[in-house]
Amino acid sequence: MLKHELSEYQEEIAEKICNIIATHTESIEELIEMYNLPKRTTIYDWLWKNDAFSNMYKKAKMRQAELMAEELENVAKQKSYYVDSEGNQRIDPGFIQSQRLVADTRKWIATKLAPRIYGDKQTIEQTVTVKHEDALKDLE
Numbered sequence: 001m002l003k004h005e006l007s008e009y010q011e012e013i014a015e016k017i018c019n020i021i022a023t024h025t026e027s028i029e030e031l032i033e034m035y036n037l038p039k040r041t042t043i044y045d046w047l048w049k050n051d052a053f054s055n056m057y058k059k060a061k062m063r064q065a066e067l068m069a070e071e072l073e074n075v076a077k078q079k080s081y082y083v084d085s086e087g088n089q090r091i092d093p094g095f096i097q098s099q100r101l102v103a104d105t106r107k108w109i110a111t112k113l114a115p116r117i118y119g120d121k122q123t124i125e126q127t128v129t130v131k132h133e134d135a136l137k138d139l140e
Contacts, residue, residue, distance in 0.1 A: 009046050014053045017043060018060040025068050025106075065113035068106040075103045 017038075020031055028040060037043070047054050080095035110118040 009050050009053065013038065014046060014050070014056065018053075018056045021057070022060040022063040023067075025064060025071060062114050065110040065118065069110045069118055072103055072106055075099055075106070 016035075020035055020037070021028070024031055026034065028043065031037060032040060032043075047057055076099065078095075078099055080092040081089050082092050084090050107118070111120070
């Protein structure tokens with residue numbers, strides 16, 4: 001299948017797209033290139049028009065967020081060295097900054113895709129029902 005606009009929703013291709021997303025940390029653009037998927041506009045059109053695909057896609061993106069979060073430790077552990085003019089081995093600060101950017105980006109994506117799991121804030125929801133009669137009694 002070449003990257004092209006597909007006019008009709010195709011369940012088999014939709015499932016393939018979601019399975020690929022759920023098992024990779026690359027962006028949708030990179031996955032489209034790597035796996036010769038339909039164009040992004042087709043995928044977004046299907047998301048808009050098909051609730052089943054939209055739900056499946058959301059689950060795949062949540063799994064992708066989990067993968068990104070799991071890889072953060074490996075990103076943090078990576079180091080690059082260079083030898084200075086005196087022959088001493090040193091950690092490359094530019095590489096460390098690059099890895100920090102990768103980690104921060106993945107954390108941000110994880111917090112947006114799965115805020116209940118990776119978000120900083122916890123929301124407590126509470127429902128209160130007040131009857132008019134009870135409220136009037138409280139006023140007396």
